Amino acid sequence: MLRHLALVLTLLAAAGGTAFAAPPEGVQPPAQIAAALTEDVVEIRSTFAGAELTLYGAATGLQEGDDIVVAVRGPAGDLRVMQKRRVLGIWINAAPVRFEDVAGYYAVASTRPLSDFASFSALRRNQIGMDHVRLYAPESIRRETLFGVRNVMVTDLGGEIVDYRAALVRNKARRGLYGEAPGGVELLEGGLFRARVILPPTTPTGTYNADVYLFRDGQPIATRRTDLTVVKAGAERAIYDLAQNRPVVYAFISVLLAMLAGWTAAAVTQRR
Amino acid sequence: MQIYLPIAEISLNLWLLLGLGLGVGFLSGLFGVGGGFLMTPILIFLGIPPAVAVSSQANQIVASSVSGALAHFRRKTLDVKMGLILLIGGVVGSISGVQLFGLLQRLGQIDLVISLCYVGFLGVIGGLMLVESVNAIRRRRGASGPVRPKRRKRGLIDALPFKTRFAVSGLYMSVIPPIAIGFLVGGLAALMGVGGGFVMVPAMIYLLRMPTNVVIGTSLFQILFVAALTSFLQAVQNQTVDMVLAGILILGSVVGAQIGARFTSKIPAEELRALLALIVVSVCLKLAWDLTSTPADLFVLIDAQGGQ
Known part of the structure; x- marks a missing residue:
């Protein structure tokens, strides 16, 4: 608890400091964020059964109606998604699609449900939320000339990409690796906020990024990144x-x- | 108490794993079988990646066959020559099996092949055992039943070349059948994480016609070295042997086997065999059900290592 308190105090100082340090003659940034995790290194030892961290943050210039989103992404790796098909009465894995650089862990927490305050394009651009997990399948992408435009990227997956994304999120969520928590960011007094980060026992090792976004009028107007490392x-x-x-x-x-x-x-x- | 397995990269309950080792060890002590055919499917069911389950299980088989093989060696109930020839086939089979395992993993089909192998082998062997032990029980109950006539036909095996003399078994036969059996068992060890005694023992008795007193010792001898090789190759090539997992399973099974061995004399042999056959058949049916029933999720994720 003491550590948490100390962290909050440091954050307050940092947030205040940066606000005052902003150049007076230039355009004053509408808002700024400071954020820190209760631990920045999670160690996997023999008794490791998952971990629970808290991300504390402070936002200066937070207005009524603003929203905060915290997105934690774990180390990326290649992954194949296969569909089960019935052949001679037996279910076999078929139609593999290889995706590159899929986050091994991905959790999103926000003050309200994402679609209530953020525009589709802003979510898609920043890959925020389970519907916007970035999927890149290099083998199913071709470059073609379409409507007189050269090098247009065409994917063979077409509308199926939605099924594959849903399958990825569903399978990862079953193991606690992916998740969305509307209302997971708790606004405290004076622009302070906090969010819980839960790592399941199967969480991958490597570097995690925790991105904090401040949304106003559907767009992120300030972001802040902190890192987290999971090591054996x-x-x-x-x-x-x-x-x-x-x-x-x-x-x-x-x-x-x-x-x-x-x-x-x-x-x-x-x-x- | 949760324990994190460093290679499997998951956290499981320590007591559950110890209990599993104890239970399977108990059965193996009771029936004189390795128990790998029960352990591997359960480990996979617990969420351990198939590659890690099979490879670590091979390590556990090393531990459980060492003591048996040593005892038979001391008692000289072991045909070393036959064992070595089986081993030649076993080494080739194990190496091919490990390669095939890696290939299937990359194709995302390892689970399917493991399950199919289990359904096939457990179905045939469990079914045969069940029929035979039920017949034996019925024959005993029905006073003097007809004694089964001994089969004499072995024309094909007699016709094969490269004959040699096996002094301990009192056989003069071609080396081809033992090499082929060894190869099959080596491949099974690598693919299924089993010792393969349940295939080898019947094959030695019915195909090679070895005297029963040397069958168990010789099969343990071959299993020991093939399992050691498989475990070694999996660790070197695929880095899938989890020392912590293997250690826990060994600890449990060693104790369980001793308890099981003491119970053997208290249960009549035929009923015991019928019970084992029932266990084998039910594991087979469970796996067959999982293969054919509609899965909860029609999509599956396979990571770079082939795990799910």
Whole structure:
């Protein structure tokens, strides 16, 4: 709790400071945001069962009717989405589509439901919300000349992209990796706000970006980014690193340990 | 208490995993089977990526077959020559299996193939066991039933070349059938995360006609080395052996096997076999049901490693 309080005080100072430091002769920015997470490094140790963080922020120039959005995106990776089709009575995976740079974790919290205050184009441009998760399938994109325009990007997926996006979000949400929380950003007094960030046990390791947006009249007028790192630590890290960097040593150790365990068990029971 | 598995990258309940090891170990002690055919599907069902489940399970099989193989070696109830020839096939089978596993993962079909293999093998073996043990129980109840005539036909196997003498088994036969059996079992070990005893033991008895007293020892000998190789290859090539997971399973199964072994004498053999057959058939039916019933989600995500 003390740490949270200290964080809020620092934020207040930062928000005040930046407001005053703005150049007096130029155009005064309509609003500014400061934000920080209660932890910026999450360690995965042997007892890791997910983590819960709080993002605290302060906005200067916050007006009545403004909204705050917090979007946390985890490390991106390639992913294939396949459709299940019935062949001879058995469901098999078919029609794979490979998507590049899909966020491994994506959570959006906002003061109100996104569509209540933000325009479609602003959400799409900033990839905010589950309907606007960026999907890039390089293999299904062709460049064509259309209506006399060269190099028009045409995707083979067409309207199906909506199904694939929904499937991605649904599958990730089932494991707690994707989620939208309208009302998840809580406005406190004096332009202060906070949002909870919940990382499930399967959360990927790597760098996460937490983006805070201040929306006014359907558009984001200020943004702020803070980072979060999820790392394996302690024994989990040592084992993982060994398996990745010295696979032969790891393989020897694991087989020898198994043999030793079996042999010990046999020796103990025979003595009885 | 949750424990995070560093390679599987998920967090599971420690007691659940220990209990699973204990339960499967109990069954393996009771029936004298490896138990891999039960453990691997359950691990996958718990959300462990199939690749990690199969590879770590191979490591667990190493531990559980070491003690048995050693005991048989000391008692000399082990045909080392036959074991080595089986092993030649097993090594090739295991290497091919690990390659095939990697290929299927990249194609996104590994789950399907694992399930199909399980349904096929468990269905056939469970069905045969069930029929045979039910017949045996009926024969015993019905006083003096007809004794099953011993089959004499082995023309095809006798006709094969490269014959050699197996002194311990008292056989003079071609090396081709044992190599083929070893190959099949090695491939199964890599693909399904099983020792393969449930295929090898019947094959040794009915196809190779080995004397029953050396069958178990020889099959354990082959399983030990094939499982060790499979585990090693999976760790080197695919980095899918989870030491923590394997350790927990080994701990549970070692204790469970001892308890199971003590119960063996308290349950009549035929009923025991019928019970095992029922377990095998029900695992098969469950997997078959999952393959054919409409899935809850018609889309599936497959990450770069082939996990879901």
